[in-house]
Amino acid sequence: MRWRRNETDLRATNSGYVRVFVNLGRRLYDLQQLDLRLEKTAEMLSRVEHQLNHNEALEKAKSDLEAIQRDQAALQERQQAAEHAVDDLHAKLRPIQQKLFAGSVSNPKELGAMQQQANQIKGHVRVEEDKVLDMMGQAEALQNAAAAKAADVDSIEREWAEKSHELQAAQAELMAALDSDRMMKDEILAQIDPAHLQLYEKLRQKKQGHAVAKIEQGRCQGCKITIPVSELSQARAGELVQCGSCSRVLCVP
Numbered sequence: 426m427r428w429r430r431n432e433t434d435l436r437a438t439n440s441g442y443v444r445v446f447v448n449l450g451r452r453l454y455d456l457q458q459l460d461l462r463l464e465k466t467a468e469m470l471s472r473v474e475h476q477l478n479h480n481e482a483l484e485k486a487k488s489d490l491e492a493i494q495r496d497q498a499a500l501q502e503r504q505q506a507a508e509h510a511v512d513d514l515h516a517k518l519r520p521i522q523q524k525l526f527a528g529s530v531s532n533p534k535e536l537g538a539m540q541q542q543a544n545q546i547k548g549h550v551r552v553e554e555d556k557v558l559d560m561m562g563q564a565e566a567l568q569n570a571a572a573a574k575a576a577d578v579d580s581i582e583r584e585w586a587e588k589s590h591e592l593q594a595a596q597a598e599l600m601a602a603l604d605s606d607r608m609m610k611d612e613i614l615a616q617i618d619p620a621h622l623q624l625y626e627k628l629r630q631k632k633q634g635h636a637v638a639k640i641e642q643g644r645c646q647g648c649k650i651t652i653p654v655s656e657l658s659q660a661r662a663g664e665l666v667q668c669g670s671c672s673r674v675l676c677v678p
């Protein structure tokens with residue numbers, strides 16, 4: 426498929442402007458390579474930015490530490506409740522024991538009942554004290570776990586400080602590369618006929634970014650079909666020729 430005869434451009438030289446031959450296929454190929462590079466750079470930038478905004482290891486360590494701290498707070502509440510229960514039981518036991526030791530109760534039946542009540546309370550005290558002891562053990566284990574996790578958070582944060590510097594440097598570099606490629610693209614676009622650009626964009630969408638194919642050993646590198654001699658010579662002459670098989674614009678390297 427042919428488009429138009431050779432285009433020429435004015436190019437500045439030492440002796441003034443001269444008309445230079447423009448190879449349409451190659452110009453679109455240059456645009457395609459730039460577009461592919463722009464896409465790749467934008468993708469790398471988005472990966473770097475994702476990494477900058479999501480430090481999963483740090484987030485996990487912090488949330489683990491918070492979970493341990495919540496467990497510690499809940500345990501502390503239960504331990505205080507058990508300790509209060511022990512205090513209350515002692516407060517109940519004290520007057521009974523005072524009476525018993527004072528020997529002021531002489532009625533054996535009353536004495537027996539008081540003794541039984543005191544024993545019952547002592548039994549409850551033991552149960553509550555066992556609970557407190559058990560919870561003290563749990564508190565110690567949680568304390569150790571919290572200290573270990575806090576150390577993890579610290580070490581991940583130190584590593585992250587270094588890593589995020591590297592990522593920020595990479596981000597700046599990629600952003601600068603994007604800016605310069607976008608400027609270069611604007612320059613190329615200004616030199617391309619709008620109809621050719623429209624064709625390029627249409628093919629680019631259809632061919633996953635590869636609108637232009639090089640001709641190598643007489644074959645279209647997009648679909649590997651042999652290009653007829655007449656079209657080959659048109660492409661060599663710089664005309665815009667599309668592959669009869671895959672429709673890509675052909676470029677002579």
Ligand SMILES: [Zn+2]
Pocket residue numbers: 638645646647648649650668669670671672673
């Ligand atoms: Zn082809």
